[in-house]
Amino acid sequence: MFSDLASSLSVIAVIAAGILIGSSLVGVLSIAGPWLLMREVSEASRLRVLFYLQLAGWLASLVLAACVFESESGQRMAASIHWRPAEAVELELGVVIDGLAASLLVGITSLTGIVQHFSFRYLHRDGGNARFFFLLELFQLGMILLVSASHLVGLIAGWELVGLSSTFLIAYFQERRVPVENAMVAFVSYRLCDVGLVLGSALLVHALGSSSIADWPTLMDSARLHAFELELAGICFVVATLGKSAQLPASSWLPRAMEGPTPSSAIFYGALSIHAGVYLLIRLQPLLAVAVSARVLLLIVGGVTALYAAFVGRVEADVKSRLAHASMAQAGFMLIEIGLGLSTLAAWHLGAHACWRTWQFLRAPSALHDAHRAHPFLSHTHETEASAGRASATVRWYALRLDHFGLDEVVSRVLIRPARNLAELLQQLDPWSDRARRAARGTR
Template identity: 40%
Template sequence: MLPDILLGKLAALAVLSPAMAFAALGAYLLLLRTPSERVVSGVVLSALSVSLAASAVVWGSSVVAPYAFIPVELGPWFRVSGYSFDVVLLVDRLSSTMMVLVSLIAIVAGRFSVAYLHREAGFARFFLLLALFSTGMLAVVSAGSIDLLFAGWELVGATSVLLVTFFHERAAPARAALRVYVTYRLCDVGLLVGAVLMHELAGSAHFSVAFGSAAWPGDAAALGSPAATAIALCLLLAAMGKSAQFPVGSWLPRAMEGPTPSSALFYGAISIHAGVYLMLRAAPLLERSPAASAAVTVVGALTAVYGTVVGRAQADVKSALAHATMSQVGVMFIEIGLGYYRLALVHLFAHACLRCLQMLRAPSALRDAQEIRAAHAGDPLPRLGIAARALPAPLVRRAYWLALDRFHLEALQQRLIAAPLMRLGQRIDGFERRWVAALSGLPERAEGEGAGRAIAGGAEVPAPDTKRARS
């Protein structure tokens, strides 16, 4: 086993390598002209290779160590009002395994993108976002405090949205990115509230203090059951949004509007499993709270059933893969809720590698499926499954149409969540306008005022005087 100081430096190197690549390329792009594709990809892939090598050494040392739980303090980031934001990494078997996975998948997706995005206008932008995403995800999986985890979590969310809208010339990617952004914002409230509760109830943001310093998955947290339940449920809300769990996972198929490498990186392998990692890190809380464990199990079961049924009815390969990913992540939530944390980690690693491969070769897989179907055009159709044969035909047809429309989940979210929030925002906006008008002494502008000015050819033209016209 390597010394703790060396392990800490290697873990910091794994996180900071892609960050330095992002900073160097970003500064060069701002101050000088755009470098060649070979330079851009070479810098990012070299940084990710360094990160992978450092992560592999840390993982090897953590696995062979009899007691692998090493908090690494890198010093305070800032201090304000007596509070110090400490940058703390945590080296254990969970974090080191995830660091290897993140670095490996990022290198594979980046290497694939060199040829896939060749001569694409946004080539440099993609690799900059790849480096920033890798930094954020490595910060999430190696964070020793919930504060640093939150910072990395937001970096991952921001890069996800920016890569969904990579082809921003079209309207569909922009709309899909907006849906992803809104879902992330709403569910990330859970992580923010959970961080505040951890500060207040556990007295510290450090996992080694709040959850105990036993090797992962550790013992039950030294908190009361109500406190552990409250924090765990808040973290579950954040995990549901990032891992596309039912009923907030309808954004996942739409997120496939981004490039194929980003779909493989985010929604096939890495980002989609961030919620699973968060629940694995919160294992001591779940051990203390049977109610939170039951909630995790129920959410995973509903997601697994929903993803399986809907995925079988989808007509395009990416939507089918997205729902298959959703169902498998739901199974991981079930494993975590039942206490099989090591099984969930192995499942996560294997599933991420498989989905990355499937996403990267999705266009080729589609062509292969078309050729196989054309070769067997004269053969009889395969028999339906046991459930489809056992249920009445009208019920099977109804279930198929509901699955094809994804059980109208998006329409329900629009009616029950989005529309009420929009109405609330409009009422608050109207109240603010009346309040500002009353304080300023100006007459309140009626809704729709300004229609008296027509816009013609980009110039403002005053509307005709209706009184003079009548006279």
């Protein structure tokens, strides 16, 4: 069942990859295990364990990156586990680390470590402390799987774990209704757009006959494929990206996601989660090179989202919402770069933006504090913008932006209301339903 190593992989890299994935997995289990066994663990000991695990993971990612960049075999190392659950079904799990993946793994462990360290104090003695760190570890595991997966099963699993942990962290303050409702908005956007990922993946597997992401570029070159299938798969992946990277029309969840604690906002919507879709598209550059319609769609969506986020972000009064829109706009720019075929630029953009935005998010509570004391540019800009809006004849333009161009209303009218009406119609058609009986009485 286990372990078929590519010849190019050194033993050190395998061990490092194992430690990297294992540290996150152990981190998840170290919190879930005592809870399942109904044992109390003190916050200090829990955080100590997490700190050392994170340190181990970070060092492992550094070693892995060093191995990749020092290797002579085209900067790609692979270790695959042939997970063959049955004679009838062959699934494969594996890890492929190239330069991009190695850099991102270092980024993931570094930024998660920083956020984790920040959260040690930020959430000290908070009721949901253990839950937060559990979800953070789960998120890190998902990101590592997503970035390093060599096969589709791993990629989809990582993608789903990132979405789930994001949802539950938005609903961190679960006793309040608004965060829970906002988490549901994010979850619905994720799940609906994930249909694109599943279908796109299945289409590509069907077309290429392999679930190995690393093999796709060569297979795409050699295989005689229907252009339609590739176009369709490309569009499906773009749809998946819309959800995870908060692009129009699936963008309304991102400002709502700011209901979560600030460290989670930093790591998810400033640093990593919002870039998951961008990373996926960078990986699928060979597909996008063939799928022209998908690239055009990327240009349109990225451009419109960047404009939308820039306009709306300028009138937001809340610093985290403003940063969220800024992240949205930057993700839009990255999609434009990918659409233009500049995937290397997009990768650099991704790394720089992740670091910068994390710092901004972590700094946000202090920035507000400073704003009240020293009138920094954030509150000043807001005042200026607001007063300018009131003074000029562009009040309606200002209101429009404040209302997010009515995006929520549009989504509600186009998607939610028709579905609700259909569901109500179905319930009224149901002769066994109380509602149908009440409706019948009402009409009489």
